[in-house]
Amino acid sequence: MKSILKRKNISETPFRKSVLEIISDSSSAVSISYIENKLGEYNRVTLYRTIKTFLETGIIHSISIAGEDLRYAMCEDTCQQDNHIHNHLHLQCTQCNSVYCVDLPADSFINKSNHLIDSFEVHAKGVCEHCQ
Amino acid sequence: MKSILKRKNISETPFRKSVLEIISDSSSAVSISYIENKLGEYNRVTLYRTIKTFLETGIIHSISIAGEDLRYAMCEDTCQQDNHIHNHLHLQCTQCNSVYCVDLPADSFINKSNHLIDSFEVHAKGVCEHCQ
DNA sequence: CTTATATTTGCATCACAGTTGCAAATATAT
DNA sequence: ATATATTTGCAACTGTGATGCAAATATAAG
Numbered sequence: 001m002k003s004i005l006k007r008k009n010i011s012e013t014p015f016r017k018s019v020l021e022i023i024s025d026s027s028s029a030v031s032i033s034y035i036e037n038k039l040g041e042y043n044r045v046t047l048y049r050t051i052k053t054f055l056e057t058g059i060i061h062s063i064s065i066a067g068e069d070l071r072y073a074m075c076e077d078t079c080q081q082d083n084h085i086h087n088h089l090h091l092q093c094t095q096c097n098s099v100y101c102v103d104l105p106a107d108s109f110i111n112k113s114n115h116l117i118d119s120f121e122v123h124a125k126g127v128c129e130h131c132q
Numbered sequence: 133m134k135s136i137l138k139r140k141n142i143s144e145t146p147f148r149k150s151v152l153e154i155i156s157d158s159s160s161a162v163s164i165s166y167i168e169n170k171l172g173e174y175n176r177v178t179l180y181r182t183i184k185t186f187l188e189t190g191i192i193h194s195i196s197i198a199g200e201d202l203r204y205a206m207c208e209d210t211c212q213q214d215n216h217i218h219n220h221l222h223l224q225c226t227q228c229n230s231v232y233c234v235d236l237p238a239d240s241f242i243n244k245s246n247h248l249i250d251s252f253e254v255h256a257k258g259v260c261e262h263c264q
Numbered sequence: 265c266t267t268a269t270a271t272t273t274g275c276a277t278c279a280c281a282g283t284t285g286c287a288a289a290t291a292t293a294t
Numbered sequence: 295a296t297a298t299a300t301t302t303g304c305a306a307c308t309g310t311g312a313t314g315c316a317a318a319t320a321t322a323a324g
Contacts, residue, residue: 143291144291177282181283
């Protein structure tokens with residue numbers, strides 16, 4: 001089977017493979033600095049460009065939490081190049097601070113306002129499975 | 133009746149009053165650059181410090197959307213100094229790009245995962261009332 | 265397997281957001 | 295009206311992310 005990089009039609013370089021592995025090996029969403037620590041030696045510019053490429057090709061999506069660094073997680077197959085909002089829940093654990101993506105069916109609240117909702121994403125705080 | 137600034141126990145200065153007025157006068161959440169435009173002449177450092185103070189005292193909260201500047205909106209009375217996550221929906225209009233805070237009752241999805249959810253916030257994309 | 269072309273990498277350098285220390289100015293309390 | 299506490303403005307700094315370009319590497323074609 002073709003690698004993710006090949007499937008997304010971008011060159012398969014050692015650096016890209018390392019970054020992809022770090023992100024997909026983690027069960028929770030990771031920050032740039034987490035990736036930097038895992039990489040050891042690396043080039044800052046190349047890392048930023050790699051993240052940008054992964055975002056643009058729909059390999060990863062970013063999770064934005066007020067007051068914290070952006071975090072990145074693998075995309076589902078449903079993810080589009082131009083819209084990375086996932087209909088799922090982003091849970092940040094108040095104990096370990098990890099952020100998990102949790103699948104969620106489109107729900108009742110969607111029609112509770114006067115706005116027409118296309119896609120949504122829930123940011124939640126609580127205690128994750130592992131910390132309970 | 134005491135002003136918001138007095139109630140929150142911080143000095144009432146002309147600059148703070150202007151910034152507060154700009155945020156509370158807007159029906160949707162505003163970015164720093166929006167505030168800067170409205171202010172005309174101002175000091176960058178003072179603005180950042182003002183925003184920080186407002187966040188810390190629970191006067192405003194920030195809304196973080198991946199790939200976009202942070203936006204700020206007035207807090208509800210329920211807002212705490214240390215946790216600015218609101219149990220409400222942040223709707224970004226795909227037409228006008230405005231972000232609105234929409235009240236939302238704690239909902240069924242809260243117990244659909246194995247995590248213990250304390251507070252949540254929904255980021256949604258769609259078309260706002262005004263653009264329909 | 266070799267070569268030509270396209271893509272990516274690393275370097276130097278820049279742009280910009282946000283922060284800090286400190287002295288002057290302003291707000292609050294007495 | 296004055297003393298004290300707080301805020302403001304300035305200059306300078308830090309860290310994140312971007313850009314142009316030449317060298318290195320990956321892919322496609324024979």
